[in-house]
Amino acid sequence: MHEWALAEGVIQTASGIAEEQGLEKITEIVVRIGELQQIEHDILQFALEQLRTPLMTDAKFTLETVPGKLKCRICGEEWTFNPKGVGEEESEAIHFIPEVAHVYISCPSCDSPDFQILEGRGVLLASITGVKPDD
Amino acid sequence: MHEWALAEGVIQTASGIAEEQGLEKITEIVVRIGELQQIEHDILQFALEQLRTPLMTDAKFTLETVPGKLKCRICGEEWTFNPKGVGEEESEAIHFIPEVAHVYISCPSCDSPDFQILEGRGVLLASITGVKPDD
Amino acid sequence: MIDPRPGLISRRLEGVDEIIAVSSGKGGVGKSIVASTLALHLAEKGHSVGLLDLDFTSPATHVILGIDGLFPEEEYGILPPVAHGIKYMSITFFALDKPAPLRGADVSDAIIELLAITRWGDLDRLVIDLPPGLGDATLDVIRFVEGIRFLVVTTPSKVAYETVRKQLTLLKRLRVPVIGVVENMARKPSDYVSLNVENDGALYLGAIGYDEGLEESIGDEARLKETKFYAEASKLYSTIN
Amino acid sequence: MIDPRPGLISRRLEGVDEIIAVSSGKGGVGKSIVASTLALHLAEKGHSVGLLDLDFTSPATHVILGIDGLFPEEEYGILPPVAHGIKYMSITFFALDKPAPLRGADVSDAIIELLAITRWGDLDRLVIDLPPGLGDATLDVIRFVEGIRFLVVTTPSKVAYETVRKQLTLLKRLRVPVIGVVENMARKPSDYVSLNVENDGALYLGAIGYDEGLEESIGDEARLKETKFYAEASKLYSTIN
Numbered sequence: 003m004h005e006w007a008l009a010e011g012v013i014q015t016a017s018g019i020a021e022e023q024g025l026e027k028i029t030e031i032v033v034r035i036g037e038l039q040q041i042e043h044d045i046l047q048f049a050l051e052q053l054r055t056p057l058m059t060d061a062k063f064t065l066e067t068v069p070g071k072l073k074c075r076i077c078g079e080e081w082t083f084n085p086k087g088v089g090e091e092e093s094e095a096i097h098f099i100p101e102v103a104h105v106y107i108s109c110p111s112c113d114s115p116d117f118q119i120l121e122g123r124g125v126l127l128a129s130i131t132g133v134k135p136d137d
Numbered sequence: 138m139h140e141w142a143l144a145e146g147v148i149q150t151a152s153g154i155a156e157e158q159g160l161e162k163i164t165e166i167v168v169r170i171g172e173l174q175q176i177e178h179d180i181l182q183f184a185l186e187q188l189r190t191p192l193m194t195d196a197k198f199t200l201e202t203v204p205g206k207l208k209c210r211i212c213g214e215e216w217t218f219n220p221k222g223v224g225e226e227e228s229e230a231i232h233f234i235p236e237v238a239h240v241y242i243s244c245p246s247c248d249s250p251d252f253q254i255l256e257g258r259g260v261l262l263a264s265i266t267g268v269k270p271d272d
Numbered sequence: 273m274i275d276p277r278p279g280l281i282s283r284r285l286e287g288v289d290e291i292i293a294v295s296s297g298k299g300g301v302g303k304s305i306v307a308s309t310l311a312l313h314l315a316e317k318g319h320s321v322g323l324l325d326l327d328f329t330s331p332a333t334h335v336i337l338g339i340d341g342l343f344p345e346e347e348y349g350i351l352p353p354v355a356h357g358i359k360y361m362s363i364t365f366f367a368l369d370k371p372a373p374l375r376g377a378d379v380s381d382a383i384i385e386l387l388a389i390t391r392w393g394d395l396d397r398l399v400i401d402l403p404p405g406l407g408d409a410t411l412d413v414i415r416f417v418e419g420i421r422f423l424v425v426t427t428p429s430k431v432a433y434e435t436v437r438k439q440l441t442l443l444k445r446l447r448v449p450v451i452g453v454v455e456n457m458a459r460k461p462s463d464y465v466s467l468n469v470e471n472d473g474a475l476y477l478g479a480i481g482y483d484e485g486l487e488e489s490i491g492d493e494a495r496l497k498e499t500k501f502y503a504e505a506s507k508l509y510s511t512i513n
Numbered sequence: 514m515i516d517p518r519p520g521l522i523s524r525r526l527e528g529v530d531e532i533i534a535v536s537s538g539k540g541g542v543g544k545s546i547v548a549s550t551l552a553l554h555l556a557e558k559g560h561s562v563g564l565l566d567l568d569f570t571s572p573a574t575h576v577i578l579g580i581d582g583l584f585p586e587e588e589y590g591i592l593p594p595v596a597h598g599i600k601y602m603s604i605t606f607f608a609l610d611k612p613a614p615l616r617g618a619d620v621s622d623a624i625i626e627l628l629a630i631t632r633w634g635d636l637d638r639l640v641i642d643l644p645p646g647l648g649d650a651t652l653d654v655i656r657f658v659e660g661i662r663f664l665v666v667t668t669p670s671k672v673a674y675e676t677v678r679k680q681l682t683l684l685k686r687l688r689v690p691v692i693g694v695v696e697n698m699a700r701k702p703s704d705y706v707s708l709n710v711e712n713d714g715a716l717y718l719g720a721i722g723y724d725e726g727l728e729e730s731i732g733d734e735a736r737l738k739e740t741k742f743y744a745e746a747s748k749l750y751s752t753i754n
């Protein structure tokens with residue numbers, strides 16, 4: 003349910019950009035969702051629909067999934083986050099604060115927690131499409 | 138003169154890569170030099186020539202300059218490092234440890250030292266060209 | 273690719289009247305005990321208070337206040353649980369009692385997330401406990417938390433003050449308001465800290481003595497409030513506006 | 514784009530027999546005083562010793578040892594100046610007495626640079642003073658310094674030990690050798706730390722008492738060596754191999 007908080011961020015940021023760019027309406031908002039955070043797409047989608055502003059009346063919210071790609075700083079191993087290997091409590095913690103992955107996950111090759119989250123961390127605004135008054 | 142230490146790094150790393158790739162000779166090594174570190178190109182070039190290994194007998198060392206591009210995390214300003222604005226002692230300190238730029242330099246727009254070094258920090262190995270036995 | 277979180281932070285904090293970061297360039301000077309007791313003191317005075325522990329490696333406020341068995345509720349974000357009348361949030365909820373080997377960039381990301389999703393509601397005061405140093409956590413609260421003011425803690429040792437002096441220089445350069453400097457673990461009357469603080473252009477708030485009895489009260493809010501430390505600290509805190 | 518520096522580090526350290534990192538998840542427990550006096554002790558015993566201060570925000574070994582007016586020489590890299598018979602290197606040479614507000618990624622880069630260009634030559638022992646925490650500096654010496662062993666410092670306080678426990682867990686998980694744990698600023702006989710350390714699978718090396726006279730000796734090597742602290746610490750250090 004904290005997906006609502008993140009949805010608010012998307013709506014607010016999209017509104018800011020639309021204003022900056024002088025859009026009179028937004029037709030599409032593309033959001034990338036990193037799998038590390040295990041966001042519930044349905045809830046995020048629902049929240050976005052509920053929170054849409056008048057500028058976004060007809061906007062389509064497109065959610066894209068980005069696999070959580072991790073890379074070990076010690077041995078160079080790259081791997082993809084798989085929530086199945088993680089307990090429920092740990093999974094919930096990572097859902098709230100993805101960085102605690104460093105607490106619960108380690109490199110499958112050398113066991114180090116000193117890895118980089120290359121991509122697929124959390125929620126990012128990928129693009130906004132809209133119409134300008136003179137279009 | 139600590140350019141020698143960095144040249145050693147370039148030679149050692151290039152040798153390692155050549156071995157990995159099974160090169161029987163290296164024809165060119167391209168090094169990118171960030172202006173933040175104010176490396177003396179002549180000395181670095183000379184050091185590289187002196188330190189060249191048999192594998193590199195005919196190698197050309199190409200030094201490319203990359204401007205020190207800084208970006209403020211507070212106000213978003215981007216600017217290029219200019220050593221002229223910095224005192225001699227400060228300049229020498231940045232020459233050894235480029236990160237102490239955060240001690241002596243601040244954003245020209247908002248005065249914050251909380252900036253990112255986008256590019257042009259120090260010495261990087263950009264590429265190696267060589268010949269494989271079966272070429 | 274735009275991060276939608278930073279823009280949320282001011283909205284999450286808009287119901288908070290005053291935000292105080294308890295900080296020191298130096299470790300082990302008493303930041304966490306000051307942050308914890310400042311929150312207790314403000315709650316006792318009838319303020320609505322929040323306490324946010326941003327020291328991910330060595331979180332201590334949950335140990336000092338004996339907070340255990342609580343977890344934030346998920347509701348349009350996360351709601352800080354209430355302990356001893358204080359709305360409380362800490363990384364320990366998510367890292368449990370395990371080591372959190374986070375590099376600076378990850379600390380930064382985690383702090384942005386916590387600030388963006390935590391719903392403090394209306395508060396008179398939010399106290400933030402920072403890790404030692406001038407690294408990511410300190411730079412990020414300065415960057416993201418509008419109107420934040422710093423309460424700086426030092427000990428009477430030269431080793432501590434030399435670092436605190438640098439921190440005061442930095443805060444001045446950044447135009448971050450400094451409430452003042454608390455001298456903690458004072459053992460004998462000395463004007464070493466007060467003179468230096470004055471000289472460095474900050475307000476000296478007073479000294480809290482070293483209290484032999486403090487350690488035994490760690491983890492027990494009621495006993496904490498009966499210590500000499502708490503009496504001296506409260507007196508000092510009541511001069512803070 | 515490849516960074517040519519990491520590969521140099523093992524070459525720079527190949528003349529060094531033993532590398533000891535003085536560390537603690539917790540700040541203010543005495544890491545810097547332990548690192549400084551350990552270096553003095555080893556030099557006194559006739560070893561060739563280096564001391565590397567990697568605490569960029571709150572460097573303290575130069576204050577403790579009274580090192581002033583020195584600067585590394587540039588010669589095919591940089592040569593650490595010698596102070597009190599110890600080859601000494603610190604960020605303070607480059608940051609002077611100014612605040613160094615470095616984020617973790619910058620700390621990491623600065624540490625790699627220092628390790629890659631400093632020519633220690635032949636040393637029996639290199640002592641590294643670390644900042645508090647499990648952040649970039651700690652993770653980087655583990656990552657880049659082969660054969661490094663950790664000397665962990667704690668105080669008898671629960672607030673400190675709860676963090677040190679996590680650090681021991683992490684070091685074990687990373688298979689980093691731990692020489693043992695030093696209990697510093699002990700005030701009364703107690704087996705709180707020794708029992709916990711044993712329980713956490715590390716070696717308890719002994720306690721150093723709180724020394725009222727230490728502060729006055731800060732900055733003066735000769736007086737430092739006459740303190741009760743130094744006597745107790747030396748005895749403890751001589752059990753370390």
Ligand SMILES: Nc1ncnc2c1ncn2[C@@H]1O[C@H](COP(=O)(O)OP(=O)(O)O)[C@@H](O)[C@H]1O
Binds near residue numbers: 298301458486671
């Ligand atoms: N005035 C005091 N008297 C006695 N012990 C103190 C006092 N202030 C702090 N301490 C103790 O010193 C240690 C460090 O305090 P802490 O609040 O954790 O510092 P920091 O957050 O700056 O690292 C703890 O063990 C704490 O109980």
Ligand SMILES: Nc1ncnc2c1ncn2[C@@H]1O[C@H](COP(=O)(O)OP(=O)(O)O)[C@@H](O)[C@H]1O
Binds near residue numbers: 429432542699723742
């Ligand atoms: N055994 C001791 N007796 C008295 N004071 C001590 C003792 N150990 C450390 N100190 C003091 O405690 C403070 C913290 O020590 P320091 O070595 O700087 O810790 P750290 O490096 O862990 O932050 C300093 O003021 C130091 O002089």
Ligand SMILES: [Mg+2]
Binds near residue numbers: 303305327401
């Ligand atoms: Mg603390």
Ligand SMILES: [Mg+2]
Binds near residue numbers: 395
């Ligand atoms: Mg109010």
Ligand SMILES: [Mg+2]
Binds near residue numbers: 545546572573643
């Ligand atoms: Mg220290």
Ligand SMILES: [Mg+2]
Binds near residue numbers: 530635636
């Ligand atoms: Mg030897």
Ligand code: NI
Binds near residue numbers: 003004005097346
């Ligand atoms: Ni959720």
Ligand code: NI
Binds near residue numbers: 138139140232587
């Ligand atoms: Ni040079």
Ligand SMILES: [Zn+2]
Binds near residue numbers: 076079109114
């Ligand atoms: Zn690995």
Ligand SMILES: [Zn+2]
Binds near residue numbers: 212213244245246247
């Ligand atoms: Zn700026």
